[in-house]
Amino acid sequence: MSQVSSKDYNQLKEDLKKKGYKLTPQRRAIVDTILLNKGKHLTAEEIYDEVKLGCPEIGLATVYRTILLLEEMGIIYRLDLNDGSARYEMAHDDEHHRHHHLVCNNCGKVIEVEADLLDDLEELIEKKCDFKIMDHSVKFYGLCSECVDKDI
Template sequence: MSKLSPEEIEKLKSNLKEKGYKLTPQRRAIVDVIIRNEGNHLTTEELYDLVKKECPEIGLATVYRTVQLLEEIGVICKLDLNDGCGRYELVHEEENHQHHHLVCTICGSVIEVQDDLLEVLEHEVEEKYKFKITNHSVKFFGICERCAQNYNK
């Protein structure tokens, strides 16, 4: 389980303060749950269900507002995995771009691709179109290994 370092907590506090907000216990609980579930691409409702176990008094509206705020200040980003749900994941400062995702069209599992394999293509696009790319998001849809084994039987 990864935890926010003291430096990351201070940065989060200052980002919130700049926007006129504080790192309340409820917001901290939400961030902690997001960190503990990194890679799970939780919806707001799933996040609420997990946070409610630790913070029974928290309301769904608080979770929605906090998720929106965390996205606004760049702590998390929203993913559209074509399943009709907004899903969220942590933004890592060391990443130049969002990482890519493999989405199984049978079971819905999501596999993160950590390597940025599009650097050459990105450079060519920037040169050809005189367009400065600041980020990109790539999703590949197909069948995961487990489903493919069952699919071929």
């Protein structure tokens, strides 16, 4: 499981301080929860349920406010996987763009695609449309291998 290093926390503290905020224990618990559940793409309510185990005094409104702040700062990304819920994941410093997702239409499984296979297409679009692309988000919908094997 991933843990945030003290260096990462120091950077997060600095980033929050620049925006006029502090790295409170509640905010730290929310960041830890998202990191410890890497790949699970949790909803705000699921983050709240996890954080509440270690911080029983935390309120759902605090979780929502913190998620919005972290999203605004580019620390987490909001995902819409067409299931009616906003989901969240950590932004990764080593990614030039958000990574892509494969979403199973049958079981709802989400598979992360780490490689950015759209660099050439992005370059073509920038040249052809005279447009500087800052980021992109791609989701593919289909069937995961387990569902295909079940012959649905």
